[in-house]
Structure formats: structure tokens, C-alpha cells
Amino acid sequence: MLYHGLSIMLAPVLILQGLKVRRTTPRLAEPEGERVGQTGPNPTLSLLILGDSAAAGVGVINQSEALLGQILKLLSPKVDVNYALFAKTGATTSSTLQALNEPVDCSHPILGQTHFDVIVTSLGVNDITSSVNCEKWLQQQQQFFELIRERYQPKLILVTALPPLGLFPALPNPLRWSLGKRANQFNSRLQQLLLKLNQQGKLTSQFSMITLPLDNPQPELSMLEFMRQVMASDGFHPGAPIYNAWAGLVVEQILDGAVVRTCA
Template identity: 30%
Template structure:
């Protein structure tokens, strides 16, 4: 799992409470196997920055990659055409050693539901987030082995952290369970975790 604050687990105290750990557990349960997982998450990063970050230190070999991006590109007003190019470059970096690596793009969160944001700002950001997510959907439809993951609908306020912006542990667990049902790993093997969480 690579990406911004959601990948980094902002909103919870420990990585075992975050998206990557919950996703690994959900996959292990579904496939009755041990899952090795790696998180590279940088709070506040955009697609271009993550591509540059990974270019110097590509992640370990994997059976699949999940990308969680878009919020910072939304607030940073990245144009959809640039966002598409940055994502394409990022996918290329992830596939440097394995051109057929399955890549899953987690939908850009619906920012109109971020209670920490006042209206009408959150409605405007919600529209921009949806625009970038449509860019992701188009890219997934055009690139072989790239898939778009719908963002799980979250109605329970307990799924948001105290900051009203990031998921809580309950939110991460729910998102992970929904995402796990959409992933199609060819193999699930190995054990342990290699974690990078940048502030």
C-alpha cells in the first residue's frame, strides 16, 4: 500500500490500527494464508511527490499494489491532466521490476463528507475530488492490469477520527474489508511487515 495520509495511517496511534494492517488481516482471512505487507505512506504528499519518493527507493517485490492518493492533489488544485500523468509515472515506477504487477487505485475520498471542513468549502472540494477520481477511473480502464476501487460508503460517524478528516481504526477496518473483497491476488505468501511511515 502506497500513498498519502490514509496509507500512512494518520488518525490512529499505531500501524496495526491502520489501512495496511487491516487489509493484510482481511486478505489473510479470506485466502487462509499468511500475508506479507509493506506500507509506504507520506502525510501530505501528492502523486508527483510520491512518484519521486519511490523512484529512489522502489518497494519490495509484491503480488499487488494499492495506491491511495488524491486528497492532497484535490486541495493542491492539481489539474486532472497532470494528475493522470503523475499517476501513470507512479504506476511505471511500481512496475519497474514486474511489468504485469496488478495495481489498484483506491477512489479519491468523497471530501464533501469530511466534517472538519466547513461548507461550502467541503462541497467544492468534494466536486474536485470526484473529478480526480473520474481521472483514475479512466486511467484504470485504459491501462492493462490497473483497477479502480470504489470508495466504501461510510455513514457511521465513528468511522472518522477525532480530527474529522481521517478514518478512525473502525473506519480503516471497514475500508480494508471492503477493499479486500475487490482484490484478486494471484498468490498470497510470506509473512511479516516492512513499514515506512513518514511524518
């Protein structure tokens, strides 16, 4: 209640700060590199990454440093993978739903496929910085989850939690504080939604939430300074160290969930 009251009082300041951040934050390009392909001659795992600029790898130069490339690097000693990345800067849950609901030619290299063993999602930052409220966002997320589950029949859907916007160097206070609180609220409700979905016995897909462990190993640095070191130059997107940690959690879930038989 205190957060909502303060947010209403600070609304004019938050709006002005948000506009300034949009105007002054550098726009980084999506990284180069293959988004569809396979590793090795006999893939036994199919992987799809869906989402926004973070899913696309903004913040690094090549896909080899981004989430997709780091996942493939960690999986390569154990399993060959069919992989696909469908992500776009600025994507929201609503825009991604719209893209998935458009008529798709069966020859489309990504959306035309009929099955993925694992789907990793990364959506929410662009929702949270817009005017969408939590209830509406949860409805959209549930529609999104139901759509990808029905269309691709994955064994595992790994849902990436909203990042800690309260630690983003690009954001000034009180905007940083407000968005951080908002992200915590959205994450709490998202976790409840995933628990509810997992309790529905008819589902063949298992949902799991990925929350990045952003622990500062350098006590002499403030958390904000640490984030400046591990994030991209714009202070808003992940850097290679965060993509590496993110990929590690994804691979851990894939292997622990017995989604694929490995050769190791």
C-alpha cells in the same frame, strides 16, 4: 461548467477557508507499529501499500487498526504475507514519484525489493487541496502507475479513489462543496485512465479502483453526523471503521482476482 463558474466566483472565500482549515485542524501523528515484515513462516503473497497519511494510518493509534493491519488480519486465516508500507503524511503524487525515482540502495527494506504481487495506492487528497489541475494530476498518476508496474511487476494494482471530501466534517461550506465536486471530477477521470491502462494488452498488471462504501446505517443521523462517528477526531482522516471497510475491499479484490492460492 456551473461548478467551475461558481468556484471562480467563490475563490477568495475558498482560499480563506482553506487557510483557516490548515491552521486549525489538529495534526495527528502517524500510528506506531511495524511497516515491514511477514505473517507466518511461508509467505505466498507480497503486498506493498504506497501513499499518503491515510495509507500510513493517520487517525488511529497503531498499525493494527490502520489499513495495513486490518488487511493482514483479514488475510491471516488464508495466506501468509510479506508486507511493506511506504507512506508519509503530506505525500502527493509528485512527491511520491520523486521519492521512487531517487537512487535506491538494494538493501532498502521496501524500495530495494524487486517484486510485489499486490500494490495498494492512496494518493490524491493532498493533490486536490493544492493547485494541481486534473490533467496534470492524471499525467502524474500515469507516470506513477507505469513506474511501479515496471519496477515491481505486480499482478494487481489497487488504486484507492479519492474519498468523499464533500462529507468531511473538518471542512466548512462552501469549501466542502467545492472540494467534493473536485474529488468527483478527479475520480471520474481516474477511472477512465485505469480502463485505458487495462485495455493495453502488453500490460501484465491488472488495475482496479477501490471506492469506499460509506453507507449510513443510521437513518436518524445526517450523513455528516455519521461521518463524524466513523472518521478520526480531526474530521479529516479515516477512523478504524473506515480502515476496516477499506481493508475488506482490498482483501476481496485480492482473493477474487486469484492473486494467491489460499489454504481455505
